Amino acid sequence: MKWHILIGFLTAGAAVVLLGIxxxxxxxxxxxxxxxxxxxxxxxxxxxxxxxxxxxxxPQGEGSPLAPALNTSSLFNGERLTAVQFNGTLEDYVKGVVxxxxxxxxEGANYPQRMPTWSQEFGGPMRPDQIESVVxxxxxxxxxxxxxxxxxxVTGEPMMGTDIQIELPPGDAERGRALADGTxxxxxxxxxxxxxxxxxxxxDQPGLTERAALRVEQADYAGEAGTPEQYLIESVADPNxxxxxxxxxxxxxxxxxxxxxxQQMADLMAYMLSFR
Amino acid sequence: xxxxxxxxxxxxxxxxxxxxxxxxxxxxGPKKALQHLADDVVTRVTAGLSIADVxxxxxxxxxxxxxxxxxxxxxxxxxxxxxxxxxxxxxxxxPTFRLGWLATFFFAWEIVTGIYLMIFYTPSPLVAYxxxxxxxxxxxxxxxxxxxxxxxxxxxIITVVLHMLRTFITGSYKRxxxxxxxxGGLLLITTLFVSxxxxxLPWDQLSLWAVTIGxxxxxxxxxxxxxxxLLVRGGPEIGANGLLRAYxxxxxxIPLVMVITFGVHYYKVIIHxxxxxxxxxxxxxxxxxxxxxxxRTYFMPKIxxxxxxxxxxxxxxxxxxxxxxxGYHAPLEPHADPLVTPLHTTSPWYFLWIQxxxxxxxxxxxxxxxxxxxxxxxxxxxxxxxxxxxxLYGHRRIGLSIAATSLIGAAVLSYMGTPWFAVTSSPDxxxxxxxxPQTSPGPLRLAPWDEILYGTYExxxxxxxxxxxxQGLLRTFDRxxxxxxxxxxxxxxxxxxxxEDWQIDLKKVTLRVTWTDGDTGEPGEYFQTQYLHRxxxxxxxx
Numbered sequence: 001m002k003w004h005i006l007i008g009f010l011t012a013g014a015a016v017v018l019l020g021i022x023x024x025x026x027x028x029x030x031x032x033x034x035x036x037x038x039x040x041x042x043x044x045x046x047x048x049x050x051x052x053x054x055x056x057x058x059p060q061g062e063g064s065p066l067a068p069a070l071n072t073s074s075l076f077n078g079e080r081l082t083a084v085q086f087n088g089t090l091e092d093y094v095k096g097v098v099x100x101x102x103x104x105x106x107e108g109a110n111y112p113q114r115m116p117t118w119s120q121e122f123g124g125p126m127r128p129d130q131i132e133s134v135v136x137x138x139x140x141x142x143x144x145x146x147x148x149x150x151x152x153x154v155t156g157e158p159m160m161g162t163d164i165q166i167e168l169p170p171g172d173a174e175r176g177r178a179l180a181d182g183t184x185x186x187x188x189x190x191x192x193x194x195x196x197x198x199x200x201x202x203x204d205q206p207g208l209t210e211r212a213a214l215r216v217e218q219a220d221y222a223g224e225a226g227t228p229e230q231y232l233i234e235s236v237a238d239p240n241x242x243x244x245x246x247x248x249x250x251x252x253x254x255x256x257x258x259x260x261x262x263q264q265m266a267d268l269m270a271y272m273l274s275f276r
Numbered sequence: 277x278x279x280x281x282x283x284x285x286x287x288x289x290x291x292x293x294x295x296x297x298x299x300x301x302x303x304x305g306p307k308k309a310l311q312h313l314a315d316d317v318v319t320r321v322t323a324g325l326s327i328a329d330v331x332x333x334x335x336x337x338x339x340x341x342x343x344x345x346x347x348x349x350x351x352x353x354x355x356x357x358x359x360x361x362x363x364x365x366x367x368x369x370x371p372t373f374r375l376g377w378l379a380t381f382f383f384a385w386e387i388v389t390g391i392y393l394m395i396f397y398t399p400s401p402l403v404a405y406x407x408x409x410x411x412x413x414x415x416x417x418x419x420x421x422x423x424x425x426x427x428x429x430x431x432x433i434i435t436v437v438l439h440m441l442r443t444f445i446t447g448s449y450k451r452x453x454x455x456x457x458x459x460g461g462l463l464l465i466t467t468l469f470v471s472x473x474x475x476x477l478p479w480d481q482l483s484l485w486a487v488t489i490g491x492x493x494x495x496x497x498x499x500x501x502x503x504x505x506l507l508v509r510g511g512p513e514i515g516a517n518g519l520l521r522a523y524x525x526x527x528x529x530i531p532l533v534m535v536i537t538f539g540v541h542y543y544k545v546i547i548h549x550x551x552x553x554x555x556x557x558x559x560x561x562x563x564x565x566x567x568x569x570x571x572r573t574y575f576m577p578k579i580x581x582x583x584x585x586x587x588x589x590x591x592x593x594x595x596x597x598x599x600x601x602x603g604y605h606a607p608l609e610p611h612a613d614p615l616v617t618p619l620h621t622t623s624p625w626y627f628l629w630i631q632x633x634x635x636x637x638x639x640x641x642x643x644x645x646x647x648x649x650x651x652x653x654x655x656x657x658x659x660x661x662x663x664x665x666x667x668l669y670g671h672r673r674i675g676l677s678i679a680a681t682s683l684i685g686a687a688v689l690s691y692m693g694t695p696w697f698a699v700t701s702s703p704d705x706x707x708x709x710x711x712x713p714q715t716s717p718g719p720l721r722l723a724p725w726d727e728i729l730y731g732t733y734e735x736x737x738x739x740x741x742x743x744x745x746x747q748g749l750l751r752t753f754d755r756x757x758x759x760x761x762x763x764x765x766x767x768x769x770x771x772x773x774x775x776e777d778w779q780i781d782l783k784k785v786t787l788r789v790t791w792t793d794g795d796t797g798e799p800g801e802y803f804q805t806q807y808l809h810r811x812x813x814x815x816x817x818x
Contacts, residue, residue: 004585005334008581008584011585012592015591015595022417026416026417030413030418035813036812036813037413039810039811042807043782044610046778046807127613128402129406140782
């Protein structure tokens with residue numbers, strides 16, 4: 001037998017065996033690719049969320065005064081779907097809301113802005129695959145959101161109200177920081193850098209305390225505060241009293257006066273005054 | 277049998293079917309009759325070879341007399357264009373190296389795999405990328421077909437170029453084979469372009485930007501530049517129209533031109549015979565068609581069985597090359613995004629020489645005029661300009677020197693086309709790209725997920741990182757930071773890697789370079805974030 005005939009037979013056999021091995025392995029390989037692609041969607045979704053959704057929904061989807069929490073058990077245990085009377089799957093619900101936005105807020109919610117439309121189909125900036133990536137990322141919160149206990153503190157403490165001359169109890173800056181970063185979600189908006197709130201001194205901008213002092217002295221200042229402390233309280237409790245040039249009304253939620261206690265305001269004040 | 281006989285009694289003569297095999301059955305019995313039938317079928321299919329003849333060919337037996345192996349050449353369609361015998365001087369590896377045959381094999385392979393892929397592909401930006409994912413995740417043999425289609429295409433380009441070089445070196449383009457060479461030149465150009473337009477079809481970042489760079493040269497065409505640009509891209513930027521055009525060019529227009537050109541090319545090869553190695557015939561004579569009886573190598577059995585062996589061997593090699601995760605896999609990057617240009621993006625490697633030339637200056641001169649109006653046309657018409665009769669290597673020093681210089685020139689220009697030549701980029705971005713490149717997965721995405729531990733690390737203190745993986749990554753980062761430190765504009769630069777827990781099975785990795793601007797004293801920062809999922813599993817063939 002000539003060498004090329006031998007090689008022909010051997011390689012033909014080898015090709016058949018290889019194709020057989022591939023055929024046997026295909027289901028596993030296809031499964032593995034699907035899983036890894038889903039994982040990459042989550043990665044991509046995280047990036048998109050950070051750049052587009054974080055300003056309102058918070059870095060970890062914990063929600064803010066501007067938009068509801070996503071990283072929360074009520075989204076995953078069916079409460080939210082029941083509340084909006086949506087009969088489809090959660091995935092479809094999230095995809096629909098991300099794609100076409102929200103013309104009206106959920107009942108009882110009082111967010112200053114509507115959810116914008118994100119899909120190119122509805123005039124937004126995102127391609128279909130980007131929408132799906134964001135949805136994959138949001139749904140990936142399920143396990144932790146369901147695991148996290150959600151205590152709802154009910155206290156009879158006095159609320160803040162809109163009186164900016166009220167006397168505050170002694171505050172604790174550490175607790176204030178926890179409020180700003182967590183429960184109240186102030187730093188969701190009040191941040192310009194990847195780390196820390198924009199209240200710190202940076203560049204030619206002085207710290208928050210200094211800024212407040214300058215503000216009340218300004219000629220165009222239209223609010224009622226006489227001291228830097230009063231100005232800070234006013235900014236939280238009655239934010240439309242004076243608008244810093246460049247900002248529009250109602251972006252800062254107007255309902256903090258009814259949402260935070262006197263003690264919380266004091267803690268926040270202690271925290272804010274720490275930025276000199 | 278008995279029934280048939282009885283039946284025939286009742287059916288009038290003119291309606292009785294006459295099947296020779298029934299007569300055979302009657303006369304010789306079932307075994308003999310079936311053998312006869314099989315033999316008949318094989319003889320018809322092979323256009324003249326009985327089963328015994330086929331077996332003789334495959335066993336490499338000497339030809340019987342009269343030789344039935346010549347009949348398929350005379351009567352069959354497929355073999356009528358194959359010569360019955362070759363000169364045994366062209367039967368060895370030298371002088372042809374089988375390169376033309378190999379290019380033909382790859383072309384056939386591309387058609388087979390290409391048709392398979394076409395079944396699962398729609399040329400629309402809305403679904404093209406999703407189709408790629410479908411081919412990889414939901415089509416049996418999808419990855420194999422995609423990978424070997426890409427691999428076969430790239431190997432075809434290499435083979436065609438080597439084939440041209442070989443033909444040039446042995447002087448086989450000379451009289452009377454000038455036209456064969458010219459059609460070969462057209463085949464080279466069409467091979468490059470068919471591959472180029474195929475590049476766009478996956479609709480990922482790699483394809484969009486490689487083709488965008490290539491298509492931008494069309495804009496430099498004199499007088500009708502704008503029209504050419506619009507024609508190629510199908511709009512101001514490549515979108516649905518551009519993708520559809522690339523698809524049609526890739527699957528219909530260019531392949532059709534190639535099939536026709538190849539037909540002419542091969543017809544000319546056979547009409548003139550394979551040229552003998554230089555030095556085996558007197559200068560100026562062509563004796564390829566005058567083959568003495570004792571110097572003939574017949575197509576059957578030797579060449580046929582050898583080519584069959586090549587086919588099986590090549591199929592086995594191509595399948596093996598892409599069968600497992602360690603093999604060759606066609607890249608698939610994130611979805612095409614006209615708004616985001618990846619760092620280090622290039623045209624396809626076989627057009628890097630043009631990109632290299634364009635860096636030397638004028639786009640019109642170096643991007644359009646020289647490559648498409650000087651170099652490629654010169655290749656096509658070369659045999660009509662260089663008409664020296666001698667094919668001897670010693671007599672063709674100038675021609676061979678030009679070939680060698682062109683080769684070196686192409687290599688140098690291709691290098692110049694890469695991002696490592698004359699592309700100004702900021703060293704801070706380069707440092708981050710050393711771990712997070714934008715045109716391939718890169719070290720960070722490929723690193724074992726479990727060993728990327730939470731914390732904030734400094735590149736310069738890579739030795740203190742808690743895992744060897746992190747040490748390796750930070751060391752790579754730190755090495756690239758050397759370029760930042762060497763740059764006067766960056767004062768006290770630092771490289772950081774910050775790894776945070778982000779979601780279940782998801783980590784956030786921030787690569788951050790900070791410095792103080794040498795001129796203004798302002799603090800500077802560049803950072804990039806990559807989220808890493810436990811199962812994203814880069815590098816498994818995409």
